[in-house]
Amino acid sequence: MGKPVIATASLAGCFGCHMSILDIDERILRLVELVEFNKSPIDDIKRFTKPADIGLIEGGCSNSENVAVLRDFRKNCRVLVSLGECAVMGGLPALRNSIPLKECLEEAYLNSPTVDPGERVIPNDEDLPVILDKVYPCHEVVKIDCFLPGCPPSADLIWEALTAIIEGRPLNLAYDLIKFD
Amino acid sequence: MSEIRFTIDGRPCVARAGQTIVEAAKANGVWIPVLCHYEGLKPVGSCRICTVRVAGRYMAACTQPVTEGMAVENTAPDLEDMRKSLIEMLFVEGNHFCPSCEKSGNCELQALAYRYRMMVPRFPYLWPGRALDARAPRLMLERNRCIQCLRCVRGIRAKDGRKVFAAVERGPRVTIEIDQRLAAGLSDAEARRAMDICPVGAILRKETGFAVPIGKRKYDGAPIGSDVEKGAGR
Ligand code: SF4
Numbered sequence: 001m002g003k004p005v006i007a008t009a010s011l012a013g014c015f016g017c018h019m020s021i022l023d024i025d026e027r028i029l030r031l032v033e034l035v036e037f038n039k040s041p042i043d044d045i046k047r048f049t050k051p052a053d054i055g056l057i058e059g060g061c062s063n064s065e066n067v068a069v070l071r072d073f074r075k076n077c078r079v080l081v082s083l084g085e086c087a088v089m090g091g092l093p094a095l096r097n098s099i100p101l102k103e104c105l106e107e108a109y110l111n112s113p114t115v116d117p118g119e120r121v122i123p124n125d126e127d128l129p130v131i132l133d134k135v136y137p138c139h140e141v142v143k144i145d146c147f148l149p150g151c152p153p154s155a156d157l158i159w160e161a162l163t164a165i166i167e168g169r170p171l172n173l174a175y176d177l178i179k180f181d
Numbered sequence: 182m183s184e185i186r187f188t189i190d191g192r193p194c195v196a197r198a199g200q201t202i203v204e205a206a207k208a209n210g211v212w213i214p215v216l217c218h219y220e221g222l223k224p225v226g227s228c229r230i231c232t233v234r235v236a237g238r239y240m241a242a243c244t245q246p247v248t249e250g251m252a253v254e255n256t257a258p259d260l261e262d263m264r265k266s267l268i269e270m271l272f273v274e275g276n277h278f279c280p281s282c283e284k285s286g287n288c289e290l291q292a293l294a295y296r297y298r299m300m301v302p303r304f305p306y307l308w309p310g311r312a313l314d315a316r317a318p319r320l321m322l323e324r325n326r327c328i329q330c331l332r333c334v335r336g337i338r339a340k341d342g343r344k345v346f347a348a349v350e351r352g353p354r355v356t357i358e359i360d361q362r363l364a365a366g367l368s369d370a371e372a373r374r375a376m377d378i379c380p381v382g383a384i385l386r387k388e389t390g391f392a393v394p395i396g397k398r399k400y401d402g403a404p405i406g407s408d409v410e411k412g413a414g415r
Contacts, residue, residue: 085280088301089272092281098310098325140305147300151280175404178295180279181286181395 004166007052008040008083009073011066012093012135013059017084018042020152021056024159034166039076048076054165055080057144060090061136065129074142079165082144083158085151085180087137094135101133146171150179187251202242202253203231212406213255214264214293216380217330218243228271228330230264230293261297268293269302276308276325277381283390284382286398290328291381292405311356317364319372319387322357327383329355336378337371339363345375357383 010018018041024031038052039045055077061067074080085091096104109115109122138144148161157177164171185196189211196205201224206213217228226241233242234254242253254260271277271290279285311324333346334357345363349356367375369386376386395401 082301089306092278094306094308095276095278095281097306097308098276134308137301137306139301144301149300173298175295176402178298178300180291180294181282 003034003036004053005038005050006035006040006054006056006162007038007048007073007077008042008056009058009069010041011057011059011069011087011138012062013084013086013091015041015058016152017056017058017087020084020150020155021158023155025155027155027159031162035162048072052077053079054162056083057081057087057138058083059086060093060138061132061141062093063129063131067132067141070138070141079145080138080142081146081148081161081165082138083148084153085149086135087144088139088147088149089137090135091151094137097134101131105131151181154179185247185249187247187249187253189253189255190257191252196247200247202233202240202245202247202251205247206242206253206255207409210410210412211255212409213242214296214406215243216289216293216328217332219332219336219378219380222332222335225331225335228267228328230267232260232263234260265297265299266303268297268299269304271328272299272302273304273306274309275328276311282326282382283385284326284379286393286395286401288382288400289380289405292400295400296404296406314359315387316361317359317367319367319369320359320364320375321385321387322359323383323385324357325383326381327357328381329357330380332378332380333357333375333384337375339366 008018022028037043038050039048055073057070057073057080059066061070082088086093090097105122110120146161146165148157150157154177160177161171183198185198187194187196189206189209194205194209194211196208203213203215203218213233214230216230218224218231224243226244229241231242232239234257235251268290272294279291282288285291313324314322331348334344334348337345339345343363345360345367347358347360349358372386375384
């Protein structure tokens with residue numbers, strides 16, 4: 001049997017969770033021995049070339065492209081993990097969720113003091129992903145198997161979760177591993 | 182005064198007449214989670230986090246007095262899961278963005294979620310739209326985080342005894358309002374007390390925030406309730 005395969009994606013997130021993956025310090029050398037990375041911004045593999053054992057999702061779903069990527073991950077990953085507050089509950093992008101989308105777009109593209117008066121237009125090019133009415137946590141779009149909260153989740157929590165999933169054991173969640181900030 | 186003998190999860194405990202289950206448990210080094218209850222205020226039993234089971238019946242331990250021979254169930258798995266589900270409901274019912282909240286690390290709702298290992302709420306998010314009120318000179322009311330515990334309503338009064346906070350409407354529409362005139366007269370110490378009495382980050386003092394670094398905040402190191410379990414509350 002080959003090494004377990006990991007894939008990662010950043011949807012409506014800030015890449016902080018991916019930085020936290022790298023924050024596992026020298027354990028990254030062990031991780032490289034332990035697993036093989038497939039589709040991920042870390043190695044810039046754009047498409048799945050084989051099914052993955054673990055998919056790590058950073059960020060919630062804010063637009064149609066996020067949904068498509070998330071569904072692709074669900075199809076290709078055995079265990080799908082919501083990594084960080086944005087994937088788990090929408091995070092700061094979801095601050096817009098109690099404001100109508102039209103108001104948000106008008107504020108950002110028409111009325112904001114930094115908009116060039118000659119450029120007051122809400123982007124609607126057909127090549128742009130369609131923005132959703134709300135930012136959705138990943139588990140409200142596809143089935144998620146494991147949740148790692150935190151903004152970002154600590155490197156220790158990520159390490160614990162990855163090794164637990166690889167070894168097929170339950171997560172050992174010490175008190176200070178669970179943080180929402 | 183005669184002692185009352187009772188048990189919590191089979192463990193023999195003693196109480197004084199008139200003590201509530203929460204108080205008596207604490208005196209015996211047993212923690213029962215509370216949220217709408219605040220020491221020194223008259224308990225109202227509205228949040229139900231403290232629900233225990235006695236003779237098959239569910240009751241709010243913060244309002245229920247202990248009686249002789251009572252056998253209290255506190256940590257049965259189904260009770261603990263029900264409490265966890267209440268915490269989860271509070272998270273989806275409001276807009277709780279912990280990463281950007283000044284109360285994070287000192288928040289009782291968050292601390293309960295940590296203690297109960299809430300990795301994600303089991304209910305869909307509701308994303309209510311609630312208005313923020315920042316008119317008072319020293320205070321801000323961020324209703325998106327309010328859990329309607331009414332601790333501020335019960336605990337914060339002006340010098341003449343009038344209530345500074347009030348609950349308007351009922352049920353899912355209940356909203357906290359501030360008496361602006363009374364709030365304008367609050368001293369800095371009273372504003373601090375209002376922020377402390379609020380279990381979440383709904384009442385905030387202005388012009389200060391994030392004063393305590395991460396790692397040194399109230400619930401960074403030890404779970405909520407561990408002081409009671411160590412017997413420090415005696
Ligand atoms: S503002 Fe705070 S103290 Fe007042 S009801 Fe809301 S959560 Fe409770």
